Amino acid sequence: MSVKIREYRGTPYSRKDLEEGRVPAFRDKPRARYAWACGPAMGRFLAELKEGRIIGRRCRRCGRVLVPPRMFCEWCFRPTDEWVYVRDTGTVLTFSASYLGPAAERLKEPIIIAVIQLDGASPGIGILHKLGEVKQEEVHVGMRVKAVWKPPEEREGAITDILYFKPIREGQGGGE
Numbered sequence: 001m002s003v004k005i006r007e008y009r010g011t012p013y014s015r016k017d018l019e020e021g022r023v024p025a026f027r028d029k030p031r032a033r034y035a036w037a038c039g040p041a042m043g044r045f046l047a048e049l050k051e052g053r054i055i056g057r058r059c060r061r062c063g064r065v066l067v068p069p070r071m072f073c074e075w076c077f078r079p080t081d082e083w084v085y086v087r088d089t090g091t092v093l094t095f096s097a098s099y100l101g102p103a104a105e106r107l108k109e110p111i112i113i114a115v116i117q118l119d120g121a122s123p124g125i126g127i128l129h130k131l132g133e134v135k136q137e138e139v140h141v142g143m144r145v146k147a148v149w150k151p152p153e154e155r156e157g158a159i160t161d162i163l164y165f166k167p168i169r170e171g172q173g174g175g176e
Helices: 015-019 039-050
Strands: 054-058 082-086 089-100 106-118 127-131 144-149 162-167
Touching: 039 054
Parallel strands: 127 162
Antiparallel strands: 054 082, 089 106, 089 144, 106 127, 144 162
């Protein structure tokens, strides 16, 4: 059964009432402060990125290596057991070209975003990041890529410490 409201209780007011001071109002600029804790898994992950390393967590029951790390295995419903370093090379699992930048600005050339399964992480486990040094038409599922890092002195403990992933071309190696 739905009820239709025909009239709201109270005294209606207009913008003119506000402008002429008939309705009490005040302006304020709140100084809202907040703190955000990333927790033990993401905190360690970000700290390792600052050092140029990528770390995950292993669940001994199912054997999966989770990257980014999680303190709880969602398959086994139990805490994960140990820290595991993975490589900064991997394989593109899926990708998309976007003509919108990080601040929702329109781009003339697309950025290519991919889910990358890092070497040492479990199959199907991937991180989302940008691809660079590659044309959109060259990108394909299964493409091998390697992280391009900021210089050590510019790293701040953020996922952006990895600038992007670039293709591993034949003869480049890439730690395979």
